[in-house]
Amino acid sequence: MAIHCANLGHGIGLRAAHFKELAERPVPCQWFEATSENYMGTRGEALAHLLKFRREVPIVLHGVALGIGNTDPLSRRYLHDLKALIGQVQPAWVSDHLAWTGVNGENSHDLLPLPRTQESLRHVCRRVARVQDSLGRQILLENPSTYAEFSGEQIPEWEFLSAVADRADCGILLDINNVYVNAYNHGFDPLTYLNGIDPLRVGQIHLAGYTECGTHLLDTHAHPVSQPVWDLYQSFSARHPEVSTLIEWDDKIPPLDSLLAQMHRAQAVQRGAWRCVSRASAIMPCPAASVHL
Numbered sequence: 001m002a003i004h005c006a007n008l009g010h011g012i013g014l015r016a017a018h019f020k021e022l023a024e025r026p027v028p029c030q031w032f033e034a035t036s037e038n039y040m041g042t043r044g045e046a047l048a049h050l051l052k053f054r055r056e057v058p059i060v061l062h063g064v065a066l067g068i069g070n071t072d073p074l075s076r077r078y079l080h081d082l083k084a085l086i087g088q089v090q091p092a093w094v095s096d097h098l099a100w101t102g103v104n105g106e107n108s109h110d111l112l113p114l115p116r117t118q119e120s121l122r123h124v125c126r127r128v129a130r131v132q133d134s135l136g137r138q139i140l141l142e143n144p145s146t147y148a149e150f151s152g153e154q155i156p157e158w159e160f161l162s163a164v165a166d167r168a169d170c171g172i173l174l175d176i177n178n179v180y181v182n183a184y185n186h187g188f189d190p191l192t193y194l195n196g197i198d199p200l201r202v203g204q205i206h207l208a209g210y211t212e213c214g215t216h217l218l219d220t221h222a223h224p225v226s227q228p229v230w231d232l233y234q235s236f237s238a239r240h241p242e243v244s245t246l247i248e249w250d251d252k253i254p255p256l257d258s259l260l261a262q263m264h265r266a267q268a269v270q271r272g273a274w275r276c277v278s279r280a281s282a283i284m285p286c287p288a289a290s291v292h293l
């Protein structure tokens with residue numbers, strides 16, 4: 001089964017730091033991704049900007065606080081506010097992360113790794129079904145970056161992600177930077193990951209930059225996309241060149257033109273015009289740097 005997401009082309013994350021400049025020029029990208037929680041339940045200037053841009057290009061909504069892997073009940077208030085925002089924005093699609101975010105009512109404000117077991121697979125799939133029923137639409141789930149693994153895990157990450165998409169009939173937001181970060185931190189081949197994902201389930205791609213921390217890579221979204229991630233993007237695009245792609249940059253946000261330069265490079269790579277310096281097959285193996293819980 002495929003996820004039905006139109007190919008919107010290439011976009012950037014909509015950030016308040018760029019509102020003013022974006023408002024003064026023609027929209028320089030094909031679409032924006034907006035962080036859902038920044039607009040849910042609000043009526044302020046940021047929402048006004050979002051709705052203005054929505055009149056010009058498609059918007060997709062990307063959440064960080066759904067808590068699809070949590071054990072607490074799904075928040076009715078959260079789903080209500082998200083559904084109301086969806087009604088206002090009419091996004092091309094809605095996404096969040098395959099992660100858990102808190103327990104017993106406490107929010108960690110982080111995207112925490114799920115134990116990749118049959119039990120948690122069933123748990124997540126039940127919750128995806130409830131969310132999709134509540135919103136009346138399919139969602140996409142993103143593979144998060146992780147820095148720890150649970151002992152006794154039964155399922156490789158790419159198989160777990162694929163199984164959630166297949167069983168819950170949702171889409172995948174494939175963050176290729178997160179694939180590379182996890183491959184480095186946990187010591188697997190990122191091409192095995194990409195080749196293990198059904199591209200027809202992938203509705204969107206994220207590209208971002210990480211920070212090298214010596215023993216591990218940290219997914220900071222504070223740097224340009226790295227060469228190994230460009231190589232992996234080229235490899236995936238060679239098999240499936242029709243996936244909407246977004247440049248994520250959330251910390252030390254650069255001038256708009258620097259962000260757009262990354263987006264234009266992604267366009268060139270996806271068209272096959274970009275000559276990657278290194279071969280993707282030469283990236284791995286990477287040392288394992290993760291912690292086993």
Ligand SMILES: [Fe+2]
Nearest residue numbers: 142175206248
């Ligand atoms: Fe991402």
